[in-house]
Amino acid sequence: MRVTVCGTNCRAFTKMCRPTDPSLGRATQARASRGWRRFAVLVLAALAGGAVSAGEPDPLGSVMWDYHHERLLEGRPYVFDERVKVMAPPFAEDARQVPIQVDARALDGQIERVLLWADLNPIPRIAVFQPGPEVAPLLAIRIRVEQATPVRAAVLTRDGVWHVGSSRVDAAGGGCTAPSVVRAQPGWEDRLGQVLGGRYPRGEQSRLRVQVSHPMDNGLVGDIPEFYLNQAELRGADGQPLATLELFPAVSENPTLTLQLKTDQPAELWLRDNNGNEFQAAF
Amino acid sequence: MRQHPAAPIAVWAALLLMFGLPVQAAPDYRLEPRQIAPDTWLVEGRTENFSKDNGGDIVNVVFLATDAGVLVIDTGPSRRYGEALRAAIARVTDAPVRRVLLTHHHPDHVLGNQAFADVPIAALAGTARLMADEGDAMAENMYRLVGDWMRGTEVVLPDEALEPGVLAFGGHRLRLLALQGHTGADLAILDETTGVLFAGDLIFHDRALTTPHTPGIDAWLADLDRLGALAWSLVVPGHGPIARDDGPLRQTADYLRWLDRTFTEAAARGADMNEVMQSPIPTRFADLPLARYELIRSTNHLYPRYEGAQFRLLAPAP
Numbered sequence A: 001m002r003v004t005v006c007g008t009n010c011r012a013f014t015k016m017c018r019p020t021d022p023s024l025g026r027a028t029q030a031r032a033s034r035g036w037r038r039f040a041v042l043v044l045a046a047l048a049g050g051a052v053s054a055g056e057p058d059p060l061g062s063v064m065w066d067y068h069h070e071r072l073l074e075g076r077p078y079v080f081d082e083r084v085k086v087m088a089p090p091f092a093e094d095a096r097q098v099p100i101q102v103d104a105r106a107l108d109g110q111i112e113r114v115l116l117w118a119d120l121n122p123i124p125r126i127a128v129f130q131p132g133p134e135v136a137p138l139l140a141i142r143i144r145v146e147q148a149t150p151v152r153a154a155v156l157t158r159d160g161v162w163h164v165g166s167s168r169v170d171a172a173g174g175g176c177t178a179p180s181v182v183r184a185q186p187g188w189e190d191r192l193g194q195v196l197g198g199r200y201p202r203g204e205q206s207r208l209r210v211q212v213s214h215p216m217d218n219g220l221v222g223d224i225p226e227f228y229l230n231q232a233e234l235r236g237a238d239g240q241p242l243a244t245l246e247l248f249p250a251v252s253e254n255p256t257l258t259l260q261l262k263t264d265q266p267a268e269l270w271l272r273d274n275n276g277n278e279f280q281a282a283f
Numbered sequence B: 001m002r003q004h005p006a007a008p009i010a011v012w013a014a015l016l017l018m019f020g021l022p023v024q025a026a027p028d029y030r031l032e033p034r035q036i037a038p039d040t041w042l043v044e045g046r047t048e049n050f051s052k053d054n055g056g057d058i059v060n061v062v063f064l065a066t067d068a069g070v071l072v073i074d075t076g077p078s079r080r081y082g083e084a085l086r087a088a089i090a091r092v093t094d095a096p097v098r099r100v101l102l103t104h105h106h107p108d109h110v111l112g113n114q115a116f117a118d119v120p121i122a123a124l125a126g127t128a129r130l131m132a133d134e135g136d137a138m139a140e141n142m143y144r145l146v147g148d149w150m151r152g153t154e155v156v157l158p159d160e161a162l163e164p165g166v167l168a169f170g171g172h173r174l175r176l177l178a179l180q181g182h183t184g185a186d187l188a189i190l191d192e193t194t195g196v197l198f199a200g201d202l203i204f205h206d207r208a209l210t211t212p213h214t215p216g217i218d219a220w221l222a223d224l225d226r227l228g229a230l231a232w233s234l235v236v237p238g239h240g241p242i243a244r245d246d247g248p249l250r251q252t253a254d255y256l257r258w259l260d261r262t263f264t265e266a267a268a269r270g271a272d273m274n275e276v277m278q279s280p281i282p283t284r285f286a287d288l289p290l291a292r293y294e295l296i297r298s299t300n301h302l303y304p305r306y307e308g309a310q311f312r313l314l315a316p317a318p
C-alpha cells in the first residue's frame, strides 16, 4: 500500500477553521472609534500611574489583537503586564491537549475576573475564572489549538483595567477538528461525569486537581453538536461559592483542571454541561 | 559593441522567472558511509532535530556489504535520502542490495523505503501495523519540518514480517530481538559474527531520547536489561555516536530513570504539565542536544499516565 504524503489539499483543512465570526466586519467600523478609545486608555493609565504603559501595541504582533480587544475586553483599557504569567509550551506536541497555566498571584486582592483565550482558534475563548478571596488566581487547563496562536490571559482589576499576559504556541494544527478520542473509547457514556483528582498540600494552601470524563464536543467535528462542560464552581463546606469558572469548548476532552485553595478547608467542585447534566466531586 | 555588464544576468534572471527553472540546486544529503566492523558500514546522522537544513539526516543507518549482497538496516527520512543511500552503497560495493530490515516505524527510519522498493523490506508485524496506521500522518509532519527534502516521498509498507530468532545473511549470524520499549515494536539486531549490536532507537547516545510511542519507561528499561545481558563489543545507537562500551546504554537507562522519577514526584506534588516541562534538568543531561525540547515532548506523552496513576476517584459517573 502506498499513501501520498502531502498533496495540496492538506491546507484546506485549516482554512475552514479560521475565525470566521460574521461580526469580524464590525472591526472596520470599530477602527474609527479606536482613536478616542486609545486616548482614553492613555489618560486612564496615566491616572492609574505605576510602571505600566497603556494602549501599547501587542508584543506578539497578532493580527487578531484589536479584534479581541474590542470583542472580548469590550474595548476597555488594557496593559500588557508581565505580572500575569501565561505558561504554555513553545510548541503543541499534541494540538488536542495543550497545557496552559495562568498565574496572576502578583495581582491578588485586586482581581475581578480572569479571561483566557487563544487568538487564532475558531473558538477563541477558553475560560472565565473568578477566584474569590480564598482561592489563588492560579489556573491550569488544557486546550485544543487549531494552528499556531498567541494564548492570552487578561486579568480585570477593580480599577477597570485589563492586565494582559501572553504566550505563543506553535502548532502543526488541527486540534479543534481532530476526531474525538473519548468517543472512540467503548463505554465512554458510562463514564460521563466521572471525576478523578486529588488534593495536594502546598504549605498552608492546597492544590486541587480534577480530571472530568467528558467529550467536550465543540461542534466542529463531523455532525456532532456542541456538548461540553460550560460551568464550574468551587464550593466551601456550607455550599458557598469560593470560585466560579465558565468554560468554552476550546477546552480539551476529559478536561484536566488545577486550582489552588488558600486554606485547608473542605471543598467541592460542582460542574454542569450545556445539556444540563450536573456533576459534583468532593476533595 | 559593448554591452552593459549586468545585462546578461538580467536576461538569465528573466528567463529563469519565465520558465520557472530552479534557482537553487536540489538539496544533497552527502552521505559518507564509514566502515565500523567487517562488512559493516555506518551512515551517521547528526544529533539535531529535524530541520530544513539537515533534511532529517539525524538518524544512524547501517548496511552489511557481503559477497552475497547487501543488507540495509533502516532507510532514512525521505525518498531523496533513500536514493542517496543507495548511491552511497554502490560506491562501496558492486554487490546488489538483497534485503532491508526496519528497526521501527518512525519516519526518520523508514521513509527512504521507496528507493528499495525492488527488494524485500522486512519488519516486525507491529511495525508494519504502526506504519499502516500512522505512516502518512508522520510523513506529513516530516514534510512540515524539513520541507523540500521530502518531495515525492511516500510511505512504502514492509512486505515481510520478521519473527524473533536467527537470520543468516552473507556469512553473518544475525540475532533478531523483538522488543517494545521505544515504540511498542522495536527490532534490535545482534550480529553474532562481528559482535555489533544494532539497537535502533532503544538506545540514544548524546542526544535526548524521544518517547512519542513508548508503552512505558518500565518496558523500555526492561529491554535495556536484555540488551545489556547480550555479548557485544560495539553498539550502534539509533541516534548519536557508536561506542565500544555500554556507555550509551547506561546513559539511556539513566535518562529514563530520571524522567520516571521526575514525573512520579511531580504527580505526587500535584504539579500541572507546564511546571513539569520547566523542571530543572540535571547537569549530566543539560548539555544533551534537545534536552529541554524533548522534556517538553515527553511530558506531553507520558505525564498524563503519571497523573492518572496518582488521581483518586473523587466522584463516580452519576
Ligand SMILES: [Zn+2]
Binding pocket: B104, B106, B182, B201, B210, B238
Ligand atoms: Zn524512533
